[in-house]
Amino acid sequence: MGIRIWGRPSSARTQKVLLALAELGLPFEFTLASATMGEGGHVAKGNKAFGVVDTADYLAMNPNGTVPTLKDGEYVLWESNAILQYLAMTYGPAGFYGSDIGRFASAARWIMWENNELIPPMHNLVKHTIRLPETERDPAVARQSRAQLEKAWGVVEAELGRNRYIADDAWSYGDIPMTIRVHRWALLEGAEKLTPNLARYYRQVSERPSFEAIRDPAMHLAG
Ligand SMILES: N[C@@H](CCC(=O)N[C@@H](CS)C(=O)NCC(=O)O)C(=O)O
Structure with a gap:
């Protein structure tokens, strides 16, 4: 099956x-x-x-x-x-959270945070820059979403100053949503605008073989 x-x-x-x-x-x-x-x-x-x-x-x-x-x-x-x-x-207990309950919970924290803080403004940004017909796009919504995202990415930037990956120094399943969000953000706004730790993180995660599953820009910029 x-x-x-x-x-x-x-x-x-x-x-x-x-x-x-x-x-x-x-x-x-x-x-x-x-x-x-x-x-x-x-x-x-x-x-x-x-x-x-x-x-x-x-x-x-x-x-x-x-x-x-x-x-x-x-x-x-x-x-x-x-x-x-x-x-x-x-x-994948070993690979996805080091078979460690603390790392599992830290990763859980970040996937919930991504759901609350990154998804809503990024959804609106994509809608109002790509997905809606041009006449239905509202530049004010796009601007406000961008500002919310910049603030949220500041939290990630600080965390990545403490850890190599989002939940720890080792990769965890918490990095899965973050990988997708940073890739989409870089495609929308330009990778050169990423803050230093986020840029370093983007390089790390995009070098993983699994990244090929979501690399295609058309998957992110489809309108
Ligand atoms: N909280 C749910 C949300 C599911 C959701 O809203 N998915 C979106 C796609 S990201 C959807 O189904 N959109 C409508 C559609 O494509 O029919 C989850 O994380 O799975």
């Missing part, structure tokens, strides 16, 4: 799962699914969505109708950060 993933390549939360599976080197079956994006781009621009998320079978697995969803054998899980923790504990 193996692992099945439903998602869309342009979804940063789906990318978290793709990056985790690449780190683990696990094979999986991927099904394109989304209510808002399709082959051509966003539905707001008249494109057809991948669909699937509105079918009874999908909603029985994930009643939110969002992506990603994971199925491992008969076990079903949605909520991308919970999927990361499931994969970490099931397939």
